[in-house]
Amino acid sequence: MPRGRGNRRQQDPIGGREQLPQWVRKEAQQPQRVVRNLRRRPPADADEEAPLEKRRRVDERQLVAMHPDVDFQKLLGGCDRLYKSKDLREPITIDILIRLNAALRHVCSSRYETIMFQTALNLAFAAFLRVSEFALSSNVIHEHVLHRRDVYIDHVKNQLFVTIKFSKTDQKGRSTTLVVDKNESNEICPLHSLKAFLQIRPGNDGPVLNKGL
Template sequence: MIEGLRRKNPQKLDVRTPISFDLLKRLIHSLRSVCNSQYETILFSPAYSLAYFAMLRVSELAINSRTDESGHALKCEDITFDKSNGQTELHVKICSSKTDQKHTSITLIIQSHADSNICPITLLQSYLQVRFSGVNGSNKLYTHFNGLALTKYQFCSLLQKCLGFCELPFHIRSHSFRIGRATDMAKNGVKDDIIKQCGRWSSVAYLRYIRI
């Protein structure tokens, strides 16, 4: 109850800028100039796209550190593609998260997007075709060319480099993907209960993510 009150009445002003749909396109496009290799571009593109479209936390995309893979980061087996409805859907199983410490799990259904340059399904399929699958690689979904899992530091560090390349505000953070998606949905007239469901919010805390 105390934690719930703290989140509802934060002491500090949240100045994180949302990553809108248009900013997402710029960030993904900038990866070609910022990344050190084509593989890294193919790796971070779906990570950015899924962070936005699935409203994921960075802890659900990347591990805490190279010596600690015990967090909530997605594994390959958490990702499935469903073509039963005539169109390909991406099913993302969130086995645990910051707000699901008991591993209740939930499956998110992500639709494709007409623009293949930012489509989470197209980008993820392209990445999985080249993903390291050797015996010494991590079982996490996002891994580097050498098989090591993507870390939170690496995710956030490259995001800052992309922001610098695009000359965007540096107070954009990893959570800005989640904030941006919630804001865009609200601007497009999506009902509050749908936004709450997509963002996995169970309280009015979702209102702090909508910046209109």
Template sequence: MLRCSKRKSKSPYARPVRTPAERSIAATAPVITATQVSQPASQTANSSLATLNPPEVPHPPEVPHAASMNSESSVATPTPISIGDITTEQSLTSVGKIHNLGSSGRQDSSQYTSGIDNSLKRHVESLLEAAVSKNTASTYQKFINSFETFRSKYNFVLTWPPPVHQIINYIAYLHTNHISHATARCYLSGISYKIQLEGGLDNTKAFTVKKMLEGFLRLNPAKDLRSPISLQMLHQMVSILPRVCLNTYEATMFSTAFYLAFFALLRISEFAFTSNFTPVLSFQDFTIDEEKISLFIKGSKTDQYRRGTTLQITYSPQSASLFEHAHNFLSIRPQVQGPFFCHINAKPLTKYQFTSLLHKAVKFIGLDTSIFKSHSFRIGGATHLYSQGVSDEDIKSKGRWRSNAFNSYIRL
């Protein structure tokens, strides 16, 4: 320890004073290399030298006298110098566990805002929040809450990032609750996003976790039970809408929505209101003439940046019913801006209302309501295009697929 007053003792790095006899014996002792410093004396010297001082350790440059330092500064400590695989400081003290570099060596995970200037913190948070949609952020939070509930139930320590054994147990827990493989992967994606956002070690990518998910898929193969709605079935459902709808306006609106979802291969979130954060087909985005229908999709599952896509449906004997019902709907629709599909009171058609009415129509004509869902229009539309000889690239373009995933929609 350095003191402001004049030192009365020698530096701890000073060589020990030896008698002439000790110096004579030391001259004949074997040379000890730097990598042998931490080894026991019995392994580095003869037994006859065990009682003598250990071999000298090269010492760092002389530490400046305290008098030359600012008296108001904190006490300085010698800077260790690397010698081989160790340091001089390690050779003089007991060596403790050294944590790995990076996030894996952190004792406690820190939030992504740690170290951020207060004046910029709000901007950092807003940028990170904008990186994912509101629906995705809400879903991720749901997955994280599920994981935390699981850890509390099984008395796991609520550390973050979670260790591998907790994630392994969580996957087994999901499997025992008959969760599908796809859903399990979604749950882990929410956990992974939070870990990576906070700069922690993402144990959801561990080898054991990946293998468990593979086993999950083998034991529970993914099966899409949703069946396609054919054009013939579509005509049949539309014909009975006046019997299950409240009035003529509702029947006309739903028949137009049914046909448009089929021929434009629409996802339900693209034309029925789900939330204030999801763009929906609006009145100004829809145009129709005698030859074609054009609609502009502001954003979708594969268009998170909302660049938008324009779709066109040309008139044909198969699409004639769509043109007829669309003209009828526009003739009675309230002259208001906003969502294209709206009720007589101008309130938007919601996802819940659409799926409920579809359930009634499917049940009315005697079909299985468990296999015909809102996505059945998209599956049926893709299958219809394929059966009409439309090329794969055109089907991908019309359905706004970025990969060959459309092949799973072809149900002949």
């Protein structure tokens, strides 16, 4: 039978142990490359992806010169849209709104804050308002948010009239008036909470949701 890799392992004449084939021992004796710093990539001659790594180091000017017919800005923008992270926010339902209102008394520091945030939640839910349309922040213009004069309550018809002066789809300020009906449940009724808030809200001008006290 010819010798080769298929031969049986021979016994060590001294210790009686099995000897590995010669080709296995030869490979085991060859020095192995060790990468001591795992954060750094191994040298280019030790990595099969070295040519790809070199191509990654080409700057944008070289890419434009090499491929003048490619719009890299649109290419990168398309990659961002393709691998865009999923929006994990969920829509507010009536059950969630009830739980939010119930939690306010445990997180707000005063009765004034509790009624104010309850009014904000109920009004935004019933009128489909964006936060920038009724809440004042550092990047929102003072006159663009909902003011006291923009809110009118019809006590006869039990309706609430809300005038939105500026919005995301109305940048020129043509304004839109929304009509909100009374809800049977006072817990989530915007009219009920707004009436209670206006009774304790200081002043008659300025943003309707004023921190006040």
